[in-house]
Amino acid sequence: MDFTTRCIHGAVDKTHNTGAVSVPIYQSATFAHPGIGQSTGYDYSRLQNPTREHLEKVIANLEEGTDALAFSTGMAAITALMELFSIGDHIIASEDLYGGTVRLFDNINKKNGLDFDYLDTSDLAKLRSLIRKKTKAIYIETPTNPMMQVTDIQAVAAIAREYKLLVIVDNTFLTPYFQRPLTLGADIVVHSGTKYLSGHNDTLAGFLVTKETDLSEKLRFIYKTTGACLSPFDSWLLIRGIKTLAIRMKRQEENALKLAAFLSSQEKVKKVFFIGLPDHPGFEVSKKQASGFGSMISFEVDTEATAKQVLEKVSLILFAESLGGTETLITYPMVQTHADVPIADRLLRGINECLLRMSVGLEDADDLIEDLRQALS
Template sequence: MDISTLCIHGAEDHTHCTGSITVPIYQAATFVHPGVGESTGYDYSRLQNPTREQVEKIVAKLENGADALAFSTGMAAVTALMELFKIGDHLIVSDDLYGGTHRLFHHISMKNGISFSFVDTSDSSEVIKHIKKETKAIYIETPTNPMMQVTDIAAISKIAKENNLLLIVDNTFLTPYFQNPIQLGADIVIHSGTKYLSGHNDTLSGFLVTRTEELSEKLRFIHKTTGAGLSPFDSWLMIRGIKTLAIRMEKQQENAILLANWLSNHPKVQSVYYVGLPTHPGYEISKKQARGFGSMISFKVDTEETAVQLLSKVKLVLYAESLGGVETLITYPMLQTHADVPKEEREAKGIDERLLRISVGIENINDLIVDLGQALG
């Protein structure tokens, strides 16, 4: 079944006598036992809920995983993931990382005795250089947020397997529609479902998808114990959002390519970071491991004043945090997504007062260009 069809029909459950084509919202906290030692398969919604189960099934199918676990937010998913590790364990992590994950690793995980090496994972030799006996996993974003660095997933998977390490891939930016890390050797795939999977900026969610049942069993124990499962209503919203994932991703990418080229030719724009541009250093790897380039663009303008002016003057484009929805959003990473990253570290990565990030939506591209044009001046 083609992935675009799977997005629409993958969560269907025809066992209900009503014939409803949508999955019901089981807004229930607990479930009746038929008798002692008997169960319907559902006991308490923290453990599992029928609506959550359906969205987990569709995400697992889309990522070709053994299982998927749905969480209340993307960060709840990453937090639960870190419970796989213990005091003294070491992880190698992409050095250009979503600010919330950076905050979790530096302020929570390190406090709990886990250590990290933050490296440029697009350079395999750097990854190899930082492996030590305490290393348990390699954690990558690709493309990274916000500098759009691309890591060769298959190459890092080979390194991970040779050293008996888990490979964890945050696939939020490209989604399973464009990229399937498990097929490239990943053991666990992360999604902030809030973003493209939902697609409408109206709910929060997160997912962990596992390659094996063994990893699923470990994570399900953590999932039920820590208690950050996705609610029934939000699970239903996710199912509804995924139905249009394919057409949204195609339209957003179409707009992003046109917008990236327009930005590249604007006199006040100095650099454009979009993996779909042939000039991007990760372009060829992206073509090899993904079916598309997505719709995330970061770019640098000539001055801080230009950046502030643009954010103040946009009308159609919305100055707001988050990404992946049908609306085009523009973000100021140094003040928003990466505000908690120390200034020296942030600027060393290029995240400064001139850097902006756009999540391109599905509006008419000419309207987006007109709006950004008048805002840039």
């Protein structure tokens, strides 16, 4: 079945027989038992809810995994994921991660006894050199946020298999429409469902998708114990958003290609970070492991004054955090998404006062280009 069709019909809902085309919102905290020792399959919505279950089946289907768990936010998903590890465990992670993930790792997980090393995970020799006896997992974003570094998932997975390590991939930027890490050797996929999966900037959500049943069982136990499950109504919003995922991703990528070309031609733009440009270092790897380039663009302008001018002068494009929605958003990483990353680390990664990040939406590309043109003038 084609991916577009699976976005709409990716799971069969057998919980009702009304013929409703839209999955019902089961807005119930608890479920009655037919008798002692008997269950309808649902007991309490923290454990499972029919609306959330439908959504999870859709996500598992799209990522070609065995199970998906829907959380209240992307950070809630990563927080639960870290409960797989014990005091003293070591994790190797991409150095250019979303700032909230770095904040969690460095301020919560380290406090609780986990150890982290950060590097450009496209450097396979250096990655291998960091593996030690207590290493348990490799955590990567590809492409990364916001510098758009690309990691070869299959190559990392091959190294991980040698040392019996988990491979965890944050697939938020490309979604399963363009990239399916589990088919490339990853064990767990992470999503901020708030972004492209929802697609409308109207709800928060997160997902973990597993390749093997044993990981699913461990995470389900953590899930029901810690309790950061996605509500029935938010699950319904995600189900609705995913129905248009394929057509949104295709149009947004088309727009991004045009905007990246425009930005590359501008005198005040010094560098464009977009994996769809042939001169991007990860272009060939991207073509090998993904079917598209997505619609996230970062670009560096000539001065801090120019960066602030763009942020203040855009009118169609919105100066706001987040990404992946129908609206084009522009973000200032140094004061928004990565404000909590230590300054020295941030600058070392290229996140400076001249860097802007843009999530390209569904507007007409010419209108977006004109807005950027006047903002840069």
